[in-house]
Amino acid sequence: MANQLPDLQDAVVIALGSNLPGPYGSSEALLEAALARFPDVGLKILVRSSWWRSAAWPDPNGPEYRNGVVLVEANAGPAGVLAALLKLEAEMGRERWARNAPRTLDLDLIAHGRRVLDEPGLVVPHPRAHERLFVMGPLAEIAPDWRHPVLEKTAAELVSATTVGRDAARA
Template sequence: MIAQLVPVLLAFGANLGDRGETIQAAQRELARAAGIRNLRASPLRETIALTSAGPDPDAPRYLNGVATAETTLSPHALLDELQRIEAAHGRVRDVRWGARTLDIDIILYGGRVVRDDRLTVPHPRAHERDFVLSPWLALDPNAVLMGHGRVAELLARVGDTTLPLSDPAAASAAAHADPAAHAEERDAQR
């Protein structure tokens, strides 16, 4: 029996440690994981930390990006794999919306809706988060968020406070990781 490949959208974020390297290492690990194929990562964007009290310009800044992939894993098996990768990179879950070495969220799992005590898909706040929408739009200019509409329109509505990755070494490493995904951003910076 051949397992069905389901398209997924994942969001990555980090504001502690070597943020860019951590995200890229996690993406490489995920791309090699059983049941994952065709992972394609967006350019990374930098943002002010979002805490439970709102944006915090004094907290370490986040790097964020998204990736598309295909999986044969169930939504919960995918979540287990993402949490395993987070833990391997030092993720500690002690403060909700606290600083973190790595955060990986499932934004979309095919056209499926999942709502239980462990997982909510589509992600309930993706439509209002520029740090998800902006890199997603860079990866796929025609992207649509299930239940909310075109990503370009959603981003125009919420505004884009993200910035291109400002660390030249990390930007160079990101460009070598997936040159096609970064070509549009490089062209925009010229």
């Protein structure tokens, strides 16, 4: 685990998730492989959470998820970071065939510093991350004082207000 915590006002926050291991044997192995590729798409990992587990959502009968959060340094703006994440998802076998369907790799841009954007295909901060324990829990683990750019609450405060994935816990 990296131990250099960036200025939280400038943090680029990325959430990772998987519930289909693809050729990697486990979702955790797939997520580790994805993290290893972050430098290839211009993302330097500064600090990362442990892996968390949670039931599939919205259908809990699906395969269990593994999730985590990383803070990265990125030279690109939000659109460039999102493009890098989508490229990495595709290269690692992500297929988008239905909303909230099981997936090999899900990479979400949660925040890009204090920027607030609402453009076609790009909303920053992520519009639903604050509702999800499997995002806020890992974020609070590594950066409890990170402050949501719109809600002005810390990650630690947002954990108790989550409504989705309330079963999430460290794996």
